[in-house]
Structure formats: structure tokens, C-alpha cells
Amino acid sequence: MIMYLLRRLFLLVFVFIALSVFAFSLAYLFPGDPLQNFTGLRQISPEQYALLTSEYQLDKNYILQYLAYLSRIFSGNWGMSFSSQQPLLQEMKMLLPATLELASYALLISFFIGIPIGILSAIKPDGVFSKLVSAVAVAGYSIPIFWWALLLIMLFSLGLGWLPTAGRIGVLYEINHVTGFMLLDILLAATQHQHEALLDALSHLILPTLVLATFPTTVMVRFTRDSILEVWEQSYIKAARAKGLSRGQVLYRHALRNALLPVIRQIGLQFSTLITLAMITEVIFSWPGIGRWLIDSIYQRNYPAIEAGLLVISTLVISVNMLTEILHTLFNPLARKR
């Protein structure tokens, strides 16, 4: 097991090196001066230029430059954003929690709604409920998310006027940025109007979460259902049934445990799709997360921001992938032995 973990860790390190080499080379591949792309400074005076060149080791060979780049990444000096002239790391700290908050709620929904529905529809695979779930799941799976989001905005915001269209919380509520997770920050902020703020933040959360959860939920439903149906055909299930266990007992003791194992792995695989979809959702709902920021940066040719954004998002996706893989192994005795 330890060997296995070490192997995974080794792989993670290797992938990270490859990623950072790529991000590093972007500074050269993007148009403009590499020093500007690294520092994010718009105007550099000649004296400053010489100073920074030696500090960033740009006068040395590429390997030394890359090592200097790595040490900057780890020491938190990520350069500035072209457009705002703020340190990128600081911007990232503001933005990443917003994306994580949105993505994790969507993931939770897909968990707590997708899996039970998948199980229920697997009980009678030919029943009306199961057919209905399949139809809805296919629709949810294939619906373009931006169109779906606009439909919901049209209905719930413009038509009925129930829910706001944009942002994380009404702009009149001033919530201090502590953790970056809005609901947590509201609970931490000791204002006397906490519950109104919380209510407002929740009403802002409903639509984006719903939109973002649609795809992973339908995937989860289909996957759980198929997985259970497959396990249901196994001979050990038949044996359990033959021994006289009830349907429910077999489902709980034998089928679920085996069927849900691949679902854990599925989370990791879905995560990269989820982040991509989160970017679209953020743009539509003006959600101040890292996805919208990255897309804006691309429009604004904000090269330092694109580099840093890519590095953070890909590291995040790969880490989550790796984590679910490890969890899968921990829960799966067969894989553990290998």
C-alpha cells in the first residue's frame, strides 16, 4: 500500500513538473517581452529592467530560469496581473474559493440526488419511473448548459422575479473576505443582520448551482443505475438471493458496496468537466470565480494571469483526480492487494 501511495505521489510530482514547464514556457510563447510576462509589470524602466532580469535569472540558461521560476511559484511571488496590477496570488485567493464553493455544492447535489435516484431507478429497470428517469437524464446530459442557464434566468429571474441573475450576494451587503467561501464568511462576520445576508446569498446560489449540477447529476444517475444493474447480474447476488435474503438486504449488503466503488472513481473523472462547466456558469451568472477571471484574462491578453490560472486549475484537477483514485483504492480490497 505504501509503495502504491509513493508511486502515485511520484506520478503527481512528475505531472506537476510537466505542467510547470509548460506554464514557464508560455512566458516565452506568448507575444511580448518574457520579463513582462513573468512579472506582469506594464512599464519597466531600464534600471528596473536590468535589476529584474538578474533577479529572475533571465540572463542565464533556460534551466536556471526555470528553477528560479519554480522557487518563485513556491515562495508565492507569482507576478502581477496586467489589467489590475495586483499580485496574482492575492487575486487567486479571492477567486478560487468562489469557484470551489460553486463546484462543491453542485457536486454535493449530484451526489445526494443523483445516486439515490440512480438506485431507485435500478430497482425496477423496466418500470415507468426508471424509463422517466432515463429520459430526463438523457435530456439533462445533452442540454447545452448556457442555453439551460438562460432558460432558467428567463423563467425565474425575468419572468417570475424570484431569483437574482448575477453575483454571489446582493451588492449592498458588505461581507468581509475571510475564507472566501461566502456562506462561511457570512457566518463568521458578526453582523446583526446575518440571516438576511445568508438568505440573500442562498438566493444567489440557487440558479448557478442548479445549472452546474445538471450535468454531473445526470451522469451520476446513469452511472449508478448501470453499475447496479451490472452488479445485480453477478452470481454472488444470485447466491445471496437464493440464501433467502430479501431484496433490500441484498441491495444494501452486497449490491451497493460493489456498485458504488466505480462511482467514486467517476467523481474524479467528472471533476475536470465540472470545472469547465463552472467557467461557463460563472460567465453567465457573473460569478466572480476563477473561470470567469481566466476567460476575461484571455480576452484582455493578460498573459501572466493566463499562465497562473492554467497552472492552478490544472493542478487542482489533477490533485482531485489523484485523490479520488487513492480513495477508490482504499475502499476497494481488490485494488489494494494489487
Place this chain on the structure above:
Amino acid sequence: MNLKTRHLLLLLCTSVFVGGCNNDLPETVRSGLVYCSEGSPETFNPQLVTSGTTIDAISQQLYDRLLDIDANNGELIPGLAQNWQVSDDGRVYHFTLRSEVQFHQTEYFQPSRTLNAEDVVFTFNRIMQKSHPFHQQGGANYPYFQSVDWADLVKSVVAETPYLVRFELSRPDSSFLSNLATDFAAILSAEYGSQLVKSGKLSLMDSLPIGTGPFRFKEYQKDVLIRYYRHKNYWRELAKPEQLVFDIVPNNARRMAKLFTHECDIVAFPRVAELGLISKRADVDVQESTSMNIGFWAFNTEKPPFDNVKVRQALAYAINRDAILQAVYFGHATAANSVLPPTSWAYNPNVEPQSYNPLQARVLLAEAGYPNGFSMDIWAMPVQRLYNPNALKMAELMQADLAQIGVKARIVSYEWNSFRRKLGAYEHDSVLIGWSADNADPDNFFRPLLSCSAALTGSNRANWCDANFDNLISQALLTADQNQRRSYYFAAQQYLAEQMPLLSIAHSQRFQAISSDIKGVKINPYGGIALANAQRDSK
């Protein structure tokens, strides 16, 4: 009820959607106001910009000026200056300041004294004196003051007593007071300046602002929002909203959506094409006002054949302006007979309106030696501006009109910054562009647009330097007698109509959409929007 159960109840509350639960909102939210603006401000110091977006967001909210303009009639009224005297030769102005005017008290600056003459001197010397510690901040660029030749005009600004300021000019200038009343002439705090000099953080002057205005600065997140709170010691009546937020929403459709869901109380610049949709709803109103602006078509008068006055007149006759007013402005503009809008006191009603007459145009072209026409470029600006909401469409309409008289027009457009740079270098044949006035003084339409000095700096789009015309508009500045000035401006307008360096097309109206329960907001035709009196109707 303990906290936990309360939150549980809240969650239940939200699950049946909002409403019914929010009757005791906090004061900052209940009396707060959200203005949805179309872009981020470039800076928080009005001296450094001319962009309307920035001025709307900062000037009237954070600052006061020595004088103000009465939005109803365009007359000057006292601001921070209680009264003022002009010397007989028109070169020395004395301003008596109001006492007990408090600066903003914020987390980053606690004023120890009230406003005095030192602050006024500090403010204006920043523009004029290269030795001023803040002069170089932001690149020493003071676009409005440079356009009115401020550094050359004002010889000195001196504090004679703590509440008396003396301005000495190098020549009489009857537009001087109007310039002091513009949004750009905001008064800064000298004490804050010296605090920043001590701490060595000069650039904060323009990003963490201190003024005397109705609101104080709280926070700014680029492309997200600006938050202001009420200035509790404001010298005038206190601002009605406890909190004012500028929600930055560049997308037009999204801004409209936010108005309909009441996430915004006021929306800047709704699209003219959507006004019909807005006026159908009972919960939002549309406000409009004729703005001091002009959209025009300028010819590069140094380039043949546009150096020939007959060619310019012919082209003017060829354009069907009524069609343009309908198709480009959707009828929300008045046809321009002069560069001055009819609301200006110097507007000359006797100037014959330019008529649409292609036959006459052909005759004039033949007389000028182009019986078979010629080909030319029309430069259409790539951005939407109040004075010209869609220059490309306008150019297409004009292209068709010009084809009628045998002139082949090609439409040219560049990205906005290069567009303006190339215009400044006079690379164009003709250009569709315009001008929004910053104050009520008629001079603001003539000198920055058509004078010889403007031709030198590159802002005279017609590249037109005419001694007669320059003489008329400088004479008008030297006298303070309004009747005399008016006669000079009448003559200048008549002369423009004959010489036709540019064809005035339209004066457009400015619009804003506003929730119908908000009272006390009007569009100010002479500058940025003021929100201190905005109030939510309590039902």
C-alpha cells in the same frame, strides 16, 4: 431562538424562495442604492480623465467644486466658494470659501482640519506646477485642463487668507468660471496630500480618494463594484442613501436584466432600441434629457478635394439627415443646425438648416470640377457614444446617399485607440465622430473642436484653421458682456454654416432607466450624475 434553529428556519425559508422573510432589512441595505454602470472607472481623481464613465462614478459623489452648475438653467451657483469677485480687467478672481466644510473621515485618513484656501491652491497647482509633488502622478496628464489651455491661462493661485483664494489669469477669459464648475475641477485635500508625501505612497492620492462630497469611499473591486458610504459630516444636506454601490455591468442586456429583477435601481445608458420595451413596464421609468452634445461628420480640410468649400457644401447637401435620425438614433435626437444645441444661450436660430438636395449637390460638385464625382473614405468610430450610437450604420446610410451624387465612399474603422491616434495624425478623409460638452459655456463647443490650437494638438477633427473664425471665438472670450459674446457666437455659427468644415448631424438625448420607486434623481445635462438625493419611496 438560538442561532442554529434560526439558520435552519432560514434555510427552510429560502427553500420556498425569497419573499415574506425579509421585512427587517438592515438600514445600509434598505436605504442603499445600486447604480449599474457601464464600465470601471480609470481613476478616482476627476482631474485626470475626461471619460464620462469615470466622471459619473466619482465626481459628484466624492467631491465638491468651487462653483456648481444649476442643472435647470445652466447658471453658475455657489459651491465650496460662497461668493466671488472679478476685477475690472477680468484678470483677477477672488473666491471666498465656505467655512466648516469637512473632508471625509475614512480608515486611511482622518482629517484634522476643515477645508481652507490651502486645499484649493494644492488642487490647482497640481495641474499647473511641475514642481508640485503630485504633478507627475498618473503621467502628468490633465486632459480637460490641457484642452482649455489652463496652464497658459492661469498665472497663479494664491491663498490670501485662510478663506480667500486669488486666481490671476494671463488674459481675460469669460469661460473661466464655467471651467471651475466642471466635474473635473474637484477640490482635493492638501492635508491628505502631505500625509501621503510623508509615507511615500503618492499614488494612493488617486486610488484611495478623499474629498468633501456627499459620499466617502469604502472599497473598489475592479470590474465588480465600487462601494461608497454616506459622508456623515457633509456640509450640505446629508445624502439620502446610507450606502451607494456602483455595480459594474458592461454588458447591455445583462444591465437591463438586472433592472427588471431590481438588482439595479438605476441603469446607465439603456440601449435606445430597447426603450420601448422598458416603457411598457410599470416598475421602471425612462428618464431623458437633451444633452449638451453634437454628433458630426468632419472633413479633413487640408486634404484635396476637401479643401474646396464647394465640395464640402456638396457633400453636406447629399446627406439625408432625417433618415439617419430615424435609423441610427431611433428618433431620440434632434437634428443639429449648428454645433451648439438649441438649449444653449448662444445658439443662433437664424442659421438656415442644412437641407437634403442631391441635385444641388451635383451642381456644386460640377462647379468644383468634379462632375463625375470622386472616391473618398468615411472613418466610422468603432465604439458607441451618446452623440453617435452607431457610427458604422450611419456610414452605411451615408455611403448610399453619396452614391446618388457619384461619390464612391469607403468605410474605414480601426480599434478605438489606434482610431484616435490616426485621427490625431490627420490620416483620414472624413470622420463620423462627435463631442459631449463638459460645461454650459458655448466656448466648450468651439475652441476644443475647431480652433487653430486644437488643429495643432490634433483634436480638431476637421484639421481646420481659419483666422476669421479663430478671431471671432477669441473675441467672444475677452468680454464678459453676454450680449456682446452672443453676437460673436452668432457670427461664428453663420460662418461655420458657410464654410462647412463639418456637417452637424444630431444632438442626442441621454437616457437612463430607473426603478419607479426611486425619487430624486435627474440626468444632469452638464456633467456627471448626482445621486445624493436619491431616495426609495417607502410604501
